[in-house]
Amino acid sequence: MTYKDILQEAYIALSANKSRTFLTMLGIIIGIGSVIAMVSIGQGAQKSIESSIEGLGSNLLTIYPGALQPGRGIVSSGRGSAQSLKNEDVDILSSIPGVSLVAPELDRRFQVVSPSGNNTNTTVVGATVDYATARNLNLSSGSFISDINDRNLGRVAVLGPTVMTDLFGEGAIPDEIIGENVRINGVNFKVLGILVSKGGSSFSSTDNMVFIPLSTMQKILAGSDFLTTISVSVENEEQMSEVQAIATEVLTIKHRVDEPDFSIISQADILGTLTQVTDAFTLFLASIAGISLFVGGIGIMNMMLTTVTERTREIGLRKAIGAKAHDINIQFLGEAIMLTLTGGALGIILGALVAFGVSQLGIIQTSVSLSSVLLSFGVSATIGIIFGYYPARRASRMNPIEALRYE
Numbered sequence: 001m002t003y004k005d006i007l008q009e010a011y012i013a014l015s016a017n018k019s020r021t022f023l024t025m026l027g028i029i030i031g032i033g034s035v036i037a038m039v040s041i042g043q044g045a046q047k048s049i050e051s052s053i054e055g056l057g058s059n060l061l062t063i064y065p066g067a068l069q070p071g072r073g074i075v076s077s078g079r080g081s082a083q084s085l086k087n088e089d090v091d092i093l094s095s096i097p098g099v100s101l102v103a104p105e106l107d108r109r110f111q112v113v114s115p116s117g118n119n120t121n122t123t124v125v126g127a128t129v130d131y132a133t134a135r136n137l138n139l140s141s142g143s144f145i146s147d148i149n150d151r152n153l154g155r156v157a158v159l160g161p162t163v164m165t166d167l168f169g170e171g172a173i174p175d176e177i178i179g180e181n182v183r184i185n186g187v188n189f190k191v192l193g194i195l196v197s198k199g200g201s202s203f204s205s206t207d208n209m210v211f212i213p214l215s216t217m218q219k220i221l222a223g224s225d226f227l228t229t230i231s232v233s234v235e236n237e238e239q240m241s242e243v244q245a246i247a248t249e250v251l252t253i254k255h256r257v258d259e260p261d262f263s264i265i266s267q268a269d270i271l272g273t274l275t276q277v278t279d280a281f282t283l284f285l286a287s288i289a290g291i292s293l294f295v296g297g298i299g300i301m302n303m304m305l306t307t308v309t310e311r312t313r314e315i316g317l318r319k320a321i322g323a324k325a326h327d328i329n330i331q332f333l334g335e336a337i338m339l340t341l342t343g344g345a346l347g348i349i350l351g352a353l354v355a356f357g358v359s360q361l362g363i364i365q366t367s368v369s370l371s372s373v374l375l376s377f378g379v380s381a382t383i384g385i386i387f388g389y390y391p392a393r394r395a396s397r398m399n400p401i402e403a404l405r406y407e
Contacts, residue, residue, distance in 0.1 A: 007334065007338070009331055009334070009335075010331070010334045010335040010338045011338070013307070013311075013335050014335060014338065014339060020303065021303075021339065023299075024296075024299050024300055024303040024339065025296075025339060025340075025342060025343035025346070026296070026343075027292060027293075027295050027296025027297075027299045027300075027343075028293065028296040028297075028300070028339075028340055028343030028344060028347060028380060028383065029296075029343045029346045029347040029350060030292050030296070030347070030350075031290065031291075031292035031293035031294075031295070031296050031347065032293065032343065032344050032346075032347025032348060032350075032351065032376045032379070032380060033346075033347040033348070033349075033350030033351040033354065034288075034292060034351070035286050035290060035293070035347075035351065035372070035376060035379075036347065036348055036350075036351025036352060036354075036355065036368065036372055036373070036376055037350075037351040037354040037355050037358075037366075038282065038285035038286045038288075039282060039286055039369070039372045040351065040352075040355040040366040040367055040368045040369070040372065041282075041285075041355065041358060041364060041366050042278055042279070042281060042282025042285065042286075043282070043366070043367040043369060043372075044355075044358075044359070044364050044365050044366035044367045045278050045281075045282075045364055046275060046278045046279070046282075047365070047367055048364060048365060059233060059234040059235070059236065059237050059239075059240060059267075060134065060135075060231055060232070060233055060234075060266070060267055061231070061232040061233075061234060061240065061243065061244055061247065061264055061265070061266050062229060062230075062231055062232075062264070062265050062266075063085065063089075063093075063229065063230040063231075063232065063247070063251075063262055063263070063264050063265075064085075064228075064229060064262060064263045064264075064265065065083060065084040065085045065226070065227070065228070065261070065262055065263075066084065066261070066262065066263060067259065067260055067261060067262065067263055083224075083226040084226075084255060084261040084262050085104075085226060085227040085228075085229075085230055085262060086225060086226060086227060087104065087225060087227070088254070089104075089227070089230060089251060089254060090102050090104050090230065092250050092251065092254055093230065093232055093247055093250075093251075096243055096246050096247060096250065097243075097246075098234055098235050098236075098239035098242065098243045099232055099233070099234060099235070099243060100233045100234065100235045101130045101133055101134045101231075101232070101233035102130065102134075102230060102231070102232055102233075103127065103128055103130045103131040103133075103134040103135070103230070103231040103232075103233070104127075104128060104214060104227045104229070104230045104231075105125050105126060105127050105131060105214065105227065105228055105229050105230075105231070106125070106126040106214060106217050106218055106222055106224065106226070106227050106228050107123050107124065107125040107126065107209075107217075107228045107229075108123075108124055108217070108221065108222050109121060109122065109123055109124070110122075110124045110184050110185040110221065111184075111185060112124070112163065112167065112182055112183070112184050112210055113167075113182065113183040114167035114168055114180070114182055115180065115181060115182075116167075116168075118166065118167050118168070118169070119166075119167070120163060120166040120167060122163055122166075122208055122209060122210060123208070123209045123210070124184055124185075124209070124210045124211075124212060124217070124221070125209055125210070125211050125212070125217075126211075126212055126213065126214040126215075126216065126217025126218060126221075126222070127145060127211050127212075127213070127214055128145065128147075128150055128213075128214050129144065129145055129146055129147050129150065130233075131144075131145070131211070131231070132144040132145075133233070134231045134232075134233045135206070135231060137195055137196075137198075137206060138195065138196040139158075139193045139194065139195060139196065140161070140174045140194050140195065140196045141174035141175045141177070141178055141193060141194045142158070142174070142178045142191070142192050142193030142194055143192060143193050144158055144192070144193055144211070145158060145192065145211060145212070145213050149192075149213045149216075150213040150214055150215050150216075151215070153213065153215050153216050153219060153220065154213050154216060155187065155188060155189045155190065155212075155216060155220075156189060156190050156191075156192040156212065156213065157182060157184065157189040157190070157191055157192060157210050157211065157212050158191075158192050158193040158194070158195060158210070158211040158212075159177070159182075159191060159193075159194050159195070159210055160194075160195050160197075160205075160206055160207040160208055160209045160210065161174075161194065161195060161196070161197045161207050162197075162205070162207040162208040163207075163208060163209065163210055164177055164194055167182060168180070174194035177191050177194060178191055178192070178193070178194070179191060182210075184210065184212070184221065185221055187220060187221065189212060195207070232247065240266055244264050244266060247264055248260055248264055293379065293383060296343070296383070297340075297383045297386065297387040298387065300336055300339055300340060300383070300384070300387045300388065301387040301388070301390060301391060303339075304332060304335070304336055304387075304388055304391035304392070305390075305391045305394070307332075307335070307391070308332065308391050308394055308395045311395075312398065315328060315395050315398050315400075316398065316399075316400045316401070316402070319398070319400035320400050325396040325397065326396070328392070328395050328396040328398075329392045329393060329395070329396035330392075331392075331395075332388065332391055332392035332395050332396075333384075333385065333388050333389065333392040335388070336384045336385070336387065336388020336389075336391070336392065337381060337384035337385060337388060338384075339384065339388075340380045340381065340383050340384035340387075340388075341377070341380050341381060341384065343380065344376055344377055344379070344380025344381075345377075345380075347376065347380075348373055348376050348377075351368070351376075352368050355367075355368050
């Protein structure tokens with residue numbers, strides 16, 4: 001039999017009972033569609049994380065108070081509770097070769113109130129002029145904190161777009177907000193600038209923050225000269241490891257401790273940790289979706305066994321006129337593979353549509369990769385071969401005389 005004959009015979013056989021064929025394919029369609037959708041969502045989440053990390057600033061090292069505990073990750077850094085970073089550390093870090101910018105910060109959560117009475121409880125960050133450059137912050141209107149503001153304990157504030165909306169309403173225009181007064185923890189501040197939205201809805205999103213001079217935060221609002229974080233911008237990526245090692249050494253000496261009482265995290269560290277989490281989550285979801293593929297494969301085997309039984313006399317007739325066991329085997333195996341490949345193609349379309357729908361709804365920007373599509377086709381063909389082999393082998397081993405006698 002030629003490949004054309006095999007395909008033609010398989011099409012005729014599967015078309016004979018369209019309802020049963022479609023219901024059998026449904027397991028494969030749902031399984032492949034689920035895998036494609038889950039993988040695309042996972043890849044989209046990973047790209048979103050990478051974009052967010054890159055948006056924090058180029059070649060950035062972040063220093064937190066408190067030492068990381070092995071096996072517990074970044075969460076155990078003691079941010080906000082440990083007090084081991086001070087203003088003097090900034091000068092030491094600035095003198096390290098390869099360091100372009102050093103941006104200290106002290107953040108607290110305060111109630112912020114507008115003149116109309118609208119209020120929000122949000123993160124207020126005491127920062128310096130270099131913070132905007134180190135963290136890639138852009139302004140839609142006004143200006144960022146200056147050295148003069150920091151030296152003079154200036155009572156000025158830069159609002160994230162979410163904070164602006166919360167305080168001044170949905171229709172607020174950034175240019176019109178500049179110069180307005182807001183009260184932070186009962187102290188009046190003049191709005192100096194409005195940031196461009198960077199997206200993200202987490203508690204750490206700069207869209208939902210207020211920035212004031214570091215000196216004002218330390219001496220007026222917080223009453224503390226300790227720092228929450230120090231951001232260090234390195235001149236080029238090749239120097240990241242070297243600068244991190246030198247910073248660890250000089251700060252350990254400065255703090256007069258045997259072991260670092262601080263943690264230095266690079267973007268690569270954060271990205272690596274989050275990528276491991278998203279990869280594991282994607283694999284978990286894809287594995288669950290893969291169960292339906294296995295169930296679909298069993299459904300195909302069941303259908304093919306039923307088909308073999310129904311076509312026993314046909315098999316006997318084919319063998320009687322000269323068909324070999326190999327021909328019968330190929331015929332039924334071809335039907336199983338055609339069934340799974342068709343179901344796989346429809347499943348890929350379904351998965352792509354689900355991924356597109358998720359993106360359109362704004363839940364997360366998904367990404368359907370060519371590798372996941374090719375993998376799905378490969379899985380479909382494999383399922384057809386594995387679950388179609390036994391029924392095909394059973395058909396090929398039938399005794400033609402007994403098959404012809406079958407009622």
